Amino acid sequence: MSILHESNGNASADQRIAETELLRFATAGSVDDGKSTLIGRLLHDAKSILADQLAHVKETSERRGDGELNLALLTDGLRAEREQGITIDVAYRSFQTDKRRFIIADCPGHEQYTRNMVTGASTADLALVLVDARNGLVRQSRRHAAISALLRTPHLVVAVNKMDLVDYDQAVFDAIVEDFRTWSAGLEFAEATFVPISALKGDNVVEPSTNMEWYDGPTLLHHLETVEIAGDKNLEDWRFPVQWVVRPQNDERHHDYRGYAGQIAAGVLTPGEQVVVLPSGRTTRLAGIDTLDGPLQEAFPPQSVTLLLEDDLDVSRGDLIARAGEASPPTVARELAATVCWMSDVPLKPGGRYALKHTTRAVRAVVDDVDWHLDVETLAREQNSHGLALNEIGHVRLRLSAPLVFDPYARNRETGSFILIDEASNDTVGAGLIAAPSA
């Protein structure tokens, strides 16, 4: 029997729902700054809330005396959160419009803020920073923007919320934009956009506001739908961490098949090119790119594919396949320096030992030194004598039990990042961004 479902062929192409591009963005904020209301508003006005969810929110809003429709309730997930009106952990929500499919990493800001923001920012294409128009640029907004810059989230949107409470005054908006630009002069973003909104009233979230004729930029949703993200990927280097070796056994047809499966971290891979397998340094030729749907003539990030090599080399999980003779080859080393965000109650200290997972390779790491830590609001370096406490970010030097093959985080998020794991509790306790080699 066939596992294929035979189409009757009647549906015309334009009846199909088109496949669109995926944009992941991260928001952060505390209970009072309107983040939940904004997300609720986006989902509601983009028509991603269905009737039974809406009925549930209406009923709960009325029961709690919140007024007619408390959009923030759409995103409260767990019972403790509903009871206490807080958010416990990063939540991921999806919605889509005709133009794009979105995944929101919704990070609570009150507690564990740095850990949550770092987690949300690590996979985001765009950071949505909320500023309360009445309060201007407060700690929380600065911290979110700074962490997004550190994690190299390429795009930034500063949404100046609660414009309805400042009479939709352009001067208030302009002052916040100016303040932000001055403060963030040292941070790196590919692009930053400022939008004056009222999440509560819906101004400039999905529909253009009639209350702010002075603003001629895009609505928040329009910007999310159109911001150019295709150029954010590194297509120059070739980086392919080997994840899994595909070796069909007991199967005559594929007796000699040996494929290296993984997800492409950088580069547009094409068969025929000379490649190098690291850390061994052996070279061969890329013979083919295989998938269940047949061979590919080229493949690029973040595709998951299987590579076939011309020569029968000893390649295993944790190895990295790069193009031979690249101008910026990856570093192979048994020590590295990195910016580490600490996520455990038990501080990181010099001499501490952890498991380290980088791409598809796990090694052991010893902390040689903590050079400095960051003021998370300004990214200014501060002298360190105590190690890293929970939610602190600092510069750490590590020695490794075996070589890693890596790039600076600034060049490649995938081959420049790692996590640290406490081997006693098995918890993920740190997130690392590998530094560029010091000159």
Add this chain to the structure above:
Amino acid sequence: MTHELSHLDALEAEAIHIMREVAAELERPVLLFSGGKDSIVLLRLAEKAFRPARFPFPVMHVDTGHNFPEVIAFRDRLVDAIGERLIVASVQESIDRGRAVEESGPRASRNRLQTVTLLDAIEEHGFDAAFGGARRDEERARAKERIFSFRDDFGQWDPKAQRPELWQLYNGRVRKGEHVRVFPISNWTELDVWQYIERERLELPPIYFAHEREVFARDGMLYAASEFVELIDGEEVFTESVRYRTVGDMTCTGAVASTAATLEEVVAEIAATDLTERGQTRADDRVTEAAMEDRKREGYF
């Protein structure tokens, strides 16, 4: 030439990556298969991740004994067609052995008993990872769950003690007796799943398409008349053209009135619906506001 992936391609690449990580880092994974559309998508993703080799894990179905017979027949055909190994864990056996107690009355369901059978099977086979087809859009508690969802010795989920998931770096480390539930399609929506089924031309059990069925109305939903359900006074059985949006037990899965008989028609209906999948068809989530959260804490899928 642009190098952009469509959202389905990006979601697929992510799911394949997750499955390979589990195969590489855990010793005894298992793929939980219900016969429903989400687990059918999981099987296709496993083929994409591991072919031309066989899956490095078996497929397991927790059979409540109250499944739709069409789904069981489909399960056996599909697993046979792709040449993989099927384990069936039976709720009836758990009841017979005294591990679980059958509910009684017209609203009796074996939904909750599945958890006992599942946890017993995980222990018996020594599984340290179990793939499931849960999605974050299904329900509010799911939105907070990690892709690698750590379970303790008792199979319990603690939402306050979840491991942060950074970049594509998953931490699947477990001690003996513990396991991780892994949800490769966490970030997919119901519409993504249907679009993918359409694109990949996946076969589904026939109950997903409009068919004539003997049903009765209860709590604003249509349920299949079957030997497993007692009617309450006043409930009458009638014939209606229906299809199912989710596949669970006959006792707690509602049908929707529909004439959508092809995949294209079903996808068009899903895209235009104004009700969520679980709100429209699952009695098991309606009992209390936090129904799913409670069951997850106990070790439910």
